[in-house]
Amino acid sequence: MSIGGVRPAVQAMPTYRPGKAAGQAEEEHGIKNAIKLASNENPYPPVPSVVAAMTDAAGRVNRYCDHLAVELRAAIGAMVGLDLDNVAVGCGSVGLLQQLCLAYLDPGDNVVYPWRSFEAYPVNVQMMGAESRQVPLVDHAFDLDAVAAAVDERTKIIMLATPNNPTGTALSVDSLRAMLAKVPDSVIVLIDEAYREFLDPSFGDPVELLADHSNVIVSRTFSKAFGLAGVRVGYLVAASAIVDEVNKVLVPFAVNGIAQAGALAALRARDEYEPFLAGLRDERARVVAALTDAGWKLPDTQANFVYLPLGERTQDLYVEIEKRGVVTRPFAGEGLRVTIGTPAENDRFLATLAAVAVPE
Ligand SMILES: Cc1ncc(COP(=O)(O)O)c(C=O)c1O
Structure with a gap:
């Protein structure tokens, strides 16, 4: 029996799993300069x-x-x-x-x-x-x-x-x-x-x-x-x-x-946020175009992330990309979600993906 008799509904709940921090990935893989594109955060600080x-x-x-x-x-x-x-x-x-x-x-x-x-x-x-x-x-x-x-x-x-x-x-x-x-x-x-x-x-x-x-x-x-x-x-x-x-x-x-x-x-x-938001939307268009040109098929994204439906390849590719310092968010057996970051971060993601995989 659990201490205090936790409600069965709560006992059956999964523990919340936040997107992995860049520092955590650095420690896990023994790497430096990891970037986090895992939690759909804004890469820019507040104004x-x-x-x-x-x-x-x-x-x-x-x-x-x-x-x-x-x-x-x-x-x-x-x-x-x-x-x-x-x-x-x-x-x-x-x-x-x-x-x-x-x-x-x-x-x-x-x-x-x-x-x-x-x-x-x-x-x-x-x-x-x-x-x-x-x-x-x-x-x-x-x-x-x-x-x-x-x-x-x-x-x-x-x-x-x-x-x-x-x-x-x-x-x-x-x-x-x-x-x-x-x-x-x-x-x-x-x-x-x-x-x-x-x-x-x-x-x-x-x-x-x-x-x-x-x-x-x-x-x-x-x-x-x-x-x-x-x-x-x-x-x-x-x-x-x-x-x-x-x-x-x-x-x-x-x-x-x-x-x-x-x-x-x-x-x-x-109004001060608008140029940053426009920049992120432009970056999204650039990332989508680069992925599409490379042959990846993506759903139409209207958010600050892209989704690669990688199916069974998701977990393996997620790990390969992360070992190279780009932290993304996998949904095992389904796909990979990648947040739009700064232009340099997005370039790094695109280059890393190109280095580890080609579309099927
Ligand atoms: C669809 C959706 N709704 C709500 C949230 C919650 O965001 P917050 O609690 O930071 O407002 C998120 C965060 O990732 C989300 O993806």
């Missing part, structure tokens, strides 16, 4: 005004912060054209995902989501003793008809990452609207846009779906585009009735004062 705001906030951490982050939520609301009451912030958008599961899932409920997708989905569903209904991808993209068809009377939530992690494929607002028409209003539809800022604008803005669908939640994060992964702040926008429930299960002060100050400053400095 100076954001660092200054966080430094300033660090001088006030003897006090608890504003638990409900009113100033930040109001600023997010103003940005998306909604009220403070329609915005929740959490300890990363993955914190909000956990809050959503805590607030809505009981054992016996189920959650429908395409798979493969973000690894936190099955973990958080299992944590609540609920059932995951995974809908297979078709050509590395979502089959929304199959998602709608998988919903039954015990379905509480549908989780849709767009762009998807790890395949990078995205959903248009029109396709989401068509799916929503087939799903009961009682089912929450989480549209997880952690990579929104890398998405082509032609896909549209799912926040507009909230006007007609009170069951829609759109979640986003400051981790990726704004370079704030380390301070942990994400947000969701939804009907105020959902925001109220989600806020009830927020760990007190989980979005700390430094994180709030950084996120607020990042919103104010959006």
Whole structure:
């Protein structure tokens, strides 16, 4: 018997496995100058005004912060054209995902989501003793008809990452609207846009779906585009009735004062981020073109990473690439996810891949 009688649902959970740090790869392989392209982070630090705001906030951490982050939520609301009451912030958008599961899932409920997708989905569903209904991808993209068809009377939530992690494929607002028409209003539809800022604008803005669908939640994060992964702040926008429930299960002060100050400053400095984001999108296009020219077949990525569907070769190639100092993220038997880094990092990845493998 386990000490203290851990809940079976938790006992069966896998331990969270973060992307490997460059230093860890250096130690494992006895190499130097490894680079990390494993966690879809922004290779550039936050802009100076954001660092200054966080430094300033660090001088006030003897006090608890504003638990409900009113100033930040109001600023997010103003940005998306909604009220403070329609915005929740959490300890990363993955914190909000956990809050959503805590607030809505009981054992016996189920959650429908395409798979493969973000690894936190099955973990958080299992944590609540609920059932995951995974809908297979078709050509590395979502089959929304199959998602709608998988919903039954015990379905509480549908989780849709767009762009998807790890395949990078995205959903248009029109396709989401068509799916929503087939799903009961009682089912929450989480549209997880952690990579929104890398998405082509032609896909549209799912926040507009909230006007007609009170069951829609759109979640986003400051981790990726704004370079704030380390301070942990994400947000969701939804009907105020959902925001109220989600806020009830927020760990007190989980979005700390430094994180709030950084996120607020990042919103104010959006224009300063744009050249960096445009640079990353250009680099993505360059990497995709180089891989395609070399004969690799990739799904259309709208995120800050590319996905190589290497199948059975994934694990071997991942190790070979890592031994040469480029840390990526493997999904054994399926494919390799590689974050877009600086131009020099991307060149290094492309040269390393070319040195170890050719397309089949
Ligand atoms: C699809 C997706 N959603 C959410 C997250 C969570 O990001 P964070 O908790 O840093 O906001 C990630 C992170 O990798 C992700 O890939």
